[in-house]
Amino acid sequence: EAGVVQSPRYKIxxxxxxxxxxxxxxxxxxxxxxxxxxxxxGPELLIRxxxxxxxxxxxxxxxxxxAERLKGVDSTLKIQPAELGDSAVYLCASSFSRLTSGxxxxxxxxxxxxxxxxx
Amino acid sequence: xxxxxxxPQSLHVQEGDSTNFTCSFPSSNFYALHWYRWxxxxxxxxxxxxxxxxxxxxxxxxxATLNTKExxxxxxxxxxxxxxxxxxxxxxxxxxxLSFGAGTTVTVRA
Numbered sequence: 001e002a003g004v005v006q007s008p009r010y011k012i013x014x015x016x017x018x019x020x021x022x023x024x025x026x027x028x029x030x031x032x033x034x035x036x037x038x039x040x041x042g043p044e045l046l047i048r049x050x051x052x053x054x055x056x057x058x059x060x061x062x063x064x065x066x067a068e069r070l071k072g073v074d075s076t077l078k079i080q081p082a083e084l085g086d087s088a089v090y091l092c093a094s095s096f097s098r099l100t101s102g103x104x105x106x107x108x109x110x111x112x113x114x115x116x117x118x119x
Numbered sequence: 120x121x122x123x124x125x126x127p128q129s130l131h132v133q134e135g136d137s138t139n140f141t142c143s144f145p146s147s148n149f150y151a152l153h154w155y156r157w158x159x160x161x162x163x164x165x166x167x168x169x170x171x172x173x174x175x176x177x178x179x180x181x182x183a184t185l186n187t188k189e190x191x192x193x194x195x196x197x198x199x200x201x202x203x204x205x206x207x208x209x210x211x212x213x214x215x216x217l218s219f220g221a222g223t224t225v226t227v228r229a
Contacts, residue, residue: 003162040221042210042218042219042220043219044219045216045217048215056215056216091163097215105168105170107153107165107168108165110162111162112160
C-alpha cells in the first residue's frame with residue numbers, strides 16, 4: 001500500500017515569493033492534516049480536512065496561508081508571500097476516521113514532509 | 120495549547136544497550152497518547168496508540184507504558200541497534216488533534 005506522498009521534498013525560495021506544497025493521502029483516507037514543524041519543536045497542526053471540508057483551520061495564519069482539498073483527495077497548501085519565519089518542515093498526514101461515531105484516536109499516517117527554506 | 124514535554128532532548132547509547140525516555144502530558148481529560156518514530160529523510164512512523172491507564176504496548180524491541188493519572192509515558196528500547204537511531208515523538212490526542220512533544224533524538228553508536 002502506498003503511503004502519503006508529498007512534493008516537493010525540498011524548496012528554497014526568497015522571502016516574499018509564493019510557494020505551494022502538494023499532498024496525496026493514502027487511498028480511502030477521508031481525513032487529511034497539514035502540520036508545520038519548526039526547528040527544535042514538535043509538529044503543530046495547521047488545518048484538518050474531513051473529505052473536502054476544512055473543519056479545523058484555527059491554527060492556519062490566514063493572512064498568507066491558504067489550503068484546498070478539491071474532490072476530497074489531494075490537497076495543496078500555499079504560502080503567499082513567504083516570510084523568513086516560514087522556514088520549517090511541512091508535513092501532511094491522513095487517516096480513516098469514522099466521522100459520525102469516531103473519537104479521533106485513529107492513527108495518523110504521515111508523509112516525508114517538505115523542508116522549506118526562506119532566504 | 121497543551122504542554123507535552125519529552126526528556127531527554129537527545130541521548131547516545133551504545134549498540135546492545137537498553138535505554139528509555141519520557142513523555143509528560145496533562146493528566147486531566149486524557150484521551151489517547153501516540154508514539155511515532157521519525158528517521159532522517161523518512162516519514163514519521165506510527166509505533167503505538169495508548170488509551171488506557173496501565174497500558175503496555177510492544178513492537179519488537181520497543182515497548183511503551185502509560186500512566187494517565189500522573190501524566191507520563193515511557194518508551195523503552197531493548198538491545199539498541201543502529202537502525203533504532205531516530206527521533207521519537209509522542210503526541211497527546213484530544214479528539215482529532217495531536218499535540219506533539221519536541222521529541223527525543225536517539226543515536227546508537229556501533
